[in-house]
Amino acid sequence: MSLTARAERGAVHLGTLAVGATGPAVVIGGAGADARWVSLRDHHGRVPAAEALAGVRAQWAGPVLVEPFSSADLAEIAAGADGVVVGADWMQDFRLVRAVAGLGLPVLVQRGPAATLEEWLAIGDYCVAEGNDQVVLCESGSRVRAAAGRTGGAAAPPARPADTVLDLALMREARERSGRPVMAWLGDDPALAAAxxxxxxxGLLLAPDAAPETAAAAQEAVTVIGAVTRREEPDSVLAARGAVDRVDAALAVLLERRAELAGTIQRLKPVGGFAGRDMDRERRLVAAMARRAPALGEAGLAPVMNAVIEAGLRLAEERRAARRD
Ligand SMILES: O=C(O)C(=O)C[C@]1(C(=O)O)C=C[C@@H](O)C=C1
Known part of the structure; x- marks a missing residue:
């Protein structure tokens, strides 16, 4: 089976940001993300939605989602937000979920820490019953450990990885079963972004105040891992150039790693560098690569790999010379 999944879900649009389209995965969270969100539950309902929204909008021109504290927040959310977050801790507050769906804004449904796949998918169906099919499902982890060191108050979404475990198989199944875009809640910890x-x-959902480094690590996973595992289907020059940029980013990471490994071989071989070049080995590695790149084939790959190998050998010789100085 190919590693590359075709992105076939119907896209949900958070303002200008398409989630689940044929483009890259999105990051929603702190500074450096593609969209921001704010949880009124973090403030225990003491901050009005309009005020919280104004605070985010003062520093950010892109899409903003809001998690309400209660139904009292919904009118202000409808007036100023690009989407609503149904938090993991109240996913099954059907009355509030129904009211949220009724706003007509896209809804991001976090899975409750003890909710089954069916219960989670049912919340999406609830939204559809309210006439709103703009639903994104966000896997937010199952509570499997004692809540030691949990911060953020009882109403805050579960913080990874303190007391929850992300179920990526469930996330994947949710996507297959529902046909809806799916996201993974990472909180402040980008360790599972690539996975x-x-x-x-x-998409990846980060904590509303996630550190810029967390957002950067999440974006890096979207770029590099996405280039390898997600088949984009761009329909404009701009989108195709974006996709090419992501593939080039992945190539750069691999080329750097390859140069390091080739350098190790030069140090270990009896005769390293250009003097120890092994053209038979080079032909074999090009042939092996051609099986994964049949359109380019050996003829297309050979000059590319020649340049790559020579760049590695030059680097190895420069480093060897520097070590001798
Ligand atoms: O495999 C080797 O012997 C290497 O030195 C590594 C390497 C490469 O970069 O892959 C470099 C030069 C050789 O001609 C063949 C391959």
Missing amino acids: AVAAGAD
């Missing part, structure tokens, strides 16, 4: 993207996440 989530590889498992088919259409």
Whole structure:
């Protein structure tokens, strides 16, 4: 089976940001993300939605989602937000979920820490019953450990990885069963960003105040892992150039790693560098690569790999010379 999943879900649009389209996965969270969100539950309902929204909008021109504290927040959310977050801890507050769906804004449904796949999918169906099919499902982890060191108050979404475990198989199944875009909640910890993207996440949800480094690590996973595992289908020059940029980013990471490994071989071989070149080995590695790149084939790959190998050998010789100085 191919590693590359075709992105076939119907896209949900958070303002200008398409989630689940044929483009890259999105990052929603702190500074450096593609969209921001704010949880009124973090403030225990003491901050009005309009005020919280104004605070985010003062520093950010892109899409903003809001998690309400209660139904009292919904009118202000409808007036100013691009989407609503149904938090993991109240996913099954059907009355509030129904009211949220009725706003007509896209809804991001976090899975409750003890909710089954069916219960989670049912919340999406609830939204559809309210006439709103703009639903994104966000796997937010199952509570499997004692809540030691949990911060953020009882109403805050579960913080990874303190007391929950992300179920990427469930996320993937949710996507297959529902046809909706799916996301993975990472909180402030980007450790599973690459795994989530590889498992088919259409987006990564970070804590509203996630550190810029967390957002940067999540974006890096979207770019590099997404380039390898997610088949984009761009329909404009701009989108295709974006996709090419992501593939080039992945190539750069691999080329750097390859140069390091080739350098190790030069140090270990009896005769390293250009003097120890092994053309038979080079032909064999080109032939092996051609099986994965049949359109380019050996003829297309040979000059590319010649340049790559020579760049590695030059680097190895420069480093050897520097060591001798
Ligand atoms: O495999 C080797 O012997 C290497 O030195 C590594 C390497 C390569 O970069 O892959 C470099 C030069 C050789 O001609 C063949 C391959």
